[in-house]
Amino acid sequence: MRRIAACIFVLILFTALASGCAATREVTRVDPGKTTDLSGRWNDTDSQQVAKAVIDDCLAQGWLPEWVEGNPGKKPVVIVGSIVNKSHEHINVQTFVKDIQSALINSRKVKFVSSKEERGEVRDERRDQHQGYTSEQTRAGVGQETGANFMLKGSLNTIVDELEGKRAVWYQVNMELHDLTTNEISWIGQHKIKKIITKGSSKW
Amino acid sequence: MNFSLRQAGLLFALLAFFMLQACATHAEIRGKLVTDVRCGAYALAEKRLAEIEGYSEKDILMDVLDRAMIAHLEGRYADSNQLLERGKELIESYFTKDISDELAAIAWNDTERAWQGEEFERIMVNMLAAFNYLQMGDPENAAVEARQINQRLQVYVDKLKKYKVKTSYVQDPFAQYLAGMIQEAVGDYADAFISYKDAWEGYEQTGRDFKISAPSSLRAALIRAAELSENDEEADRYRKMFPEVKPPSQKFLNSHGRLVVITASGGIARKYSAKWIIPDPELDTFVVYYPKYGKGVSRTRGIEIKVDGKNQKVEVAHDLTALARKTLDEKSAQLKGKAVAKAIAMYAAKKVTKNVAKYSKNDTAQAVSILANVALNVVDLALQADTRSWMTLPDKLGISSAYVKPGRQTAVVYFAGSAGEIFDRQVVTFDIKAGQTLFMVVRSREPHPDGRQADPAAKPLWNLVPQTPQPNSARPAVPVSLLIPETSYNSERSEG
Numbered sequence: 001m002r003r004i005a006a007c008i009f010v011l012i013l014f015t016a017l018a019s020g021c022a023a024t025r026e027v028t029r030v031d032p033g034k035t036t037d038l039s040g041r042w043n044d045t046d047s048q049q050v051a052k053a054v055i056d057d058c059l060a061q062g063w064l065p066e067w068v069e070g071n072p073g074k075k076p077v078v079i080v081g082s083i084v085n086k087s088h089e090h091i092n093v094q095t096f097v098k099d100i101q102s103a104l105i106n107s108r109k110v111k112f113v114s115s116k117e118e119r120g121e122v123r124d125e126r127r128d129q130h131q132g133y134t135s136e137q138t139r140a141g142v143g144q145e146t147g148a149n150f151m152l153k154g155s156l157n158t159i160v161d162e163l164e165g166k167r168a169v170w171y172q173v174n175m176e177l178h179d180l181t182t183n184e185i186s187w188i189g190q191h192k193i194k195k196i197i198t199k200g201s202s203k204w
Numbered sequence: 205m206n207f208s209l210r211q212a213g214l215l216f217a218l219l220a221f222f223m224l225q226a227c228a229t230h231a232e233i234r235g236k237l238v239t240d241v242r243c244g245a246y247a248l249a250e251k252r253l254a255e256i257e258g259y260s261e262k263d264i265l266m267d268v269l270d271r272a273m274i275a276h277l278e279g280r281y282a283d284s285n286q287l288l289e290r291g292k293e294l295i296e297s298y299f300t301k302d303i304s305d306e307l308a309a310i311a312w313n314d315t316e317r318a319w320q321g322e323e324f325e326r327i328m329v330n331m332l333a334a335f336n337y338l339q340m341g342d343p344e345n346a347a348v349e350a351r352q353i354n355q356r357l358q359v360y361v362d363k364l365k366k367y368k369v370k371t372s373y374v375q376d377p378f379a380q381y382l383a384g385m386i387q388e389a390v391g392d393y394a395d396a397f398i399s400y401k402d403a404w405e406g407y408e409q410t411g412r413d414f415k416i417s418a419p420s421s422l423r424a425a426l427i428r429a430a431e432l433s434e435n436d437e438e439a440d441r442y443r444k445m446f447p448e449v450k451p452p453s454q455k456f457l458n459s460h461g462r463l464v465v466i467t468a469s470g471g472i473a474r475k476y477s478a479k480w481i482i483p484d485p486e487l488d489t490f491v492v493y494y495p496k497y498g499k500g501v502s503r504t505r506g507i508e509i510k511v512d513g514k515n516q517k518v519e520v521a522h523d524l525t526a527l528a529r530k531t532l533d534e535k536s537a538q539l540k541g542k543a544v545a546k547a548i549a550m551y552a553a554k555k556v557t558k559n560v561a562k563y564s565k566n567d568t569a570q571a572v573s574i575l576a577n578v579a580l581n582v583v584d585l586a587l588q589a590d591t592r593s594w595m596t597l598p599d600k601l602g603i604s605s606a607y608v609k610p611g612r613q614t615a616v617v618y619f620a621g622s623a624g625e626i627f628d629r630q631v632v633t634f635d636i637k638a639g640q641t642l643f644m645v646v647r648s649r650e651p652h653p654d655g656r657q658a659d660p661a662a663k664p665l666w667n668l669v670p671q672t673p674q675p676n677s678a679r680p681a682v683p684v685s686l687l688i689p690e691t692s693y694n695s696e697r698s699e700g
Contacts, residue, residue, distance in 0.1 A: 039293075084344070085344060085345075085348065086347075086351075086392070087348065087351070088348065088351045088352055088355055089348065090289075090345055090348050158351075160355050162355070162358075162359045163359070163362060163363075163366075164363075165299055199296070199299045199300055200300045
């Protein structure tokens with residue numbers, strides 16, 4: 001009887017240990033709009049929030065009504081130029097550029113044209129349509145591209161202050177709107193995010 | 205089934221023997237892996253690493269960094285960076301001390317604590333990542349690593365000041381120099397100037413300790429970055445400080461490209477468990493173990509680059525072995541103190557065990573004796589010093605930069621031994637534009653002790669020019685006129 005009890009005890013102990021060793025992974029689907037701060041680094045929420053804040057500010061400033069007044073019935077055409085990562089983190093600038101493009105298009109206040117890289121692919125396709133395989137009626141016309149009036153350029157910067165497991169990260173996104181005809185800078189805007197990341201000094 | 209005490213003792217002895225044997229095999233494989241990396245047998249090194257990877261979860265950072273180094277040497281730069289990011293995450297996570305591991309390390313062995321690397325090794329994580337980005341032709345992301353280097357060193361220096369720690373590793377001049385070069389390449393001239401300035405001060409501060417003086421190119425870089433960042437006062441100050449530097453004219457700079465070659469040679473020194481023996485009449489010896497570095501292993505005594513019809517000498521810019529040895533020696537008093545405290549506790553345990561075995565007069569004496577021997581072996585295992593380190597790092601890093609005419613160019617890097625013999629020769633053909641700066645990282649491949657031929661050296665990915673196959677001949681195709689062994693490359697050579 002005692003031997004059986006000992007065997008059961010060993011079995012329970014083994015099962016408990018084995019289940020402790022087994023790697024478990026849980027996947028939970030969340031709303032893409034939900035803020036998820038895991039590591040403290042720049043994330044999708046930061047990218048979307050900054051893009052919206054910067055574009056809202058840009059479109060609320062005086063350059064837009066001034067331009068519309070000078071060009072009645074038209075919307076200014078904007079292109080996104082280079083946005084340089086000058087931060088301490090490997091940030092995928094392309095996703096930020098996409099968020100900027102999305103905020104610009106959704107505003108309906110400006111027109112938006114493809115970037116330098118995107119244009120190349122579009123032109124290749126147009127060239128291909130004129131190789132004789134595509135019907136004349138459906139071919140995209142050559143020499144009808146819309147030229148941009150303004151170029152949006154910017155940089156993503158960080159200032160980091162750190163001591164003993166506490167880190168303050170200051171993200172600053174600087175954006176400028178350049179008039180392509182005059183080289184004038186029509187608008188300068190920035191948006192800042194400050195994060196405090198605290199690391200525990202011990203765990204069991 | 206009934207076991208006799210003697211049988212149980214034998215079984216225990218057998219298990220302990222296998223435990224010790226496994227440790228020895230693991231160390232032996234890692235030793236071979238390090239030789240493979242130094243000798244260019246990267247595929248073999250990767251195979252060996254797969255054999256020992258995951259041996260201990262406390263060594264995971266070491267495994268990740270070794271794998272990242274091998275991926276870098278094989279030219280799989282993106283894979284290498286993915287591993288290095290994992291390494292950075294692990295280093296971050298180790299800030300939070302695991303109390304159970306800490307207690308185990310105090311009571312048993314330091315290897316119970318996850319290996320976190322020394323500060324210079326953690327800086328090398330960023331440097332290797334920067335090398336990978338430069339090899340991929342991505343200076344923007346290399347600049348992120350440069351900023352991380354600046355930040356990490358700032359936090360480190362603040363910590364040294366706060367706790368009044370005295371160490372020779374107060375600054376990493378080569379890391380700062382590299383950061384400056386990358387920042388200059390992406391047009392961050394003000395940041396580049398600060399990094400160059402920190403590098404210069406670092407070389408002055410640490411030069412005596414590590415016998416490395418600032419590379420001559422740093423002087424020109426300081427003047428150039430001060431001018432480019434429109435810091436006239438500083439530009440004047442450095443011009444007066446270095447009257448021998450004749451910066452090239454703007455016309456010359458506008459009509460030439462610049463090739464920066466970073467060389468890595470040999471293998472960094474490895475740690476071993478050094479003994480401090482105190483005689484004891486009853487127990488033969490009373491041993492205290494502490495970690496100590498051996499000597500760096502490198503055949504390289506001179507490196508030369510031939511590009512655009514000119515021979516360029518490579519200057520030693522970073523002596524990782526000297527740095528590792530010096531900083532560990534500075535810590536040795538503290539490490540010895542900890543080792544003595546542990547040794548005293550283990551000494552008492554040893555003595556009790558041995559006396560029990562000696563004075564047991566009944567039938568179980570033989571079994572007790574076997575158990576005592578096993579216990580003594582296990583105690584010795586517990587006393588062994590923590591000898592973990594990033595062993596696939598090179599012995600030294602060197603630097604050379606050359607202005608070259610735009611167009612197609614071929615750079616040949618020669619690694620020479622003590623007799624001036626060329627033991628490795630690496631060729632890269634590339635296209636360069638006027639005003640462009642290209643970076644190239646090259647690691648020496650020494651002859652393998654097994655006579656095995658080295659794997660092909662990894663090429664930069666920005667170099668898209670089809671390569672003409674070049675035999676890895678021991679003889680150079682052209683005489684190397686400048687192969688006068690550099691004094692700073694003449695470090696001791698042994699299989700440490």
